[in-house]
Amino acid sequence: MVEILGVKEMTGSRLKLVWCLSSIAAGAIAAAYIQVIFNPFGLGTAESPKFSWPLFDQVQNGQPIEEVIELLGEPIREPEVLHVVSPLEGGEDPCFPSACKTYRFFGRSDSFWPVLGYQEAIVVVGPDDRVVSTLVREE
Numbered sequence: 001m002v003e004i005l006g007v008k009e010m011t012g013s014r015l016k017l018v019w020c021l022s023s024i025a026a027g028a029i030a031a032a033y034i035q036v037i038f039n040p041f042g043l044g045t046a047e048s049p050k051f052s053w054p055l056f057d058q059v060q061n062g063q064p065i066e067e068v069i070e071l072l073g074e075p076i077r078e079p080e081v082l083h084v085v086s087p088l089e090g091g092e093d094p095c096f097p098s099a100c101k102t103y104r105f106f107g108r109s110d111s112f113w114p115v116l117g118y119q120e121a122i123v124v125v126g127p128d129d130r131v132v133s134t135l136v137r138e139e
Contacts (some may be wrong), residue, residue: 045118047106048073056105056121056134063131065103068123075103082124094126101125 034040050073059068069075079101087093094100105121122135
């Protein structure tokens with residue numbers, strides 16, 4: 001073996017091993033890049049079976065939550081309780097003094113990089129199980 005600048009020259013099987021390992025690493029980096037930029041498998045996105053943004057726009061205040069679930073499909077997780085600390089100024093707050101529930105439906109992002117942006121569709125339901133508000137949270 002010849003030594004060049006303090007580093008032994010690689011021969012045969014060592015060179016092949018280094019080439020294989022660097023090829024695997026380059027392939028993993030390329031696959032991660034494709035997943036992060038284009039998200040071909042839709043990882044990190046969940047949506048109700050029937051969900052679409054035009055259907056979500058049809059949800060009206062006062063509508064029973066059963067109708068909303070029939071329209072959009074089952075929510076992606078159990079409803080969460082929304083506790084209100086103080087009522088809205090100058091108006092009636094249906095979530096005060098009792099609590100409301102939030103039902104979450106997700107939509108896909110228009111962004112090629114889902115980590116940077118997505119939209120979350122939320123339906124807020126009052127104590128009488130009727131829609132109080134619809135929200136679109138964007139990040």
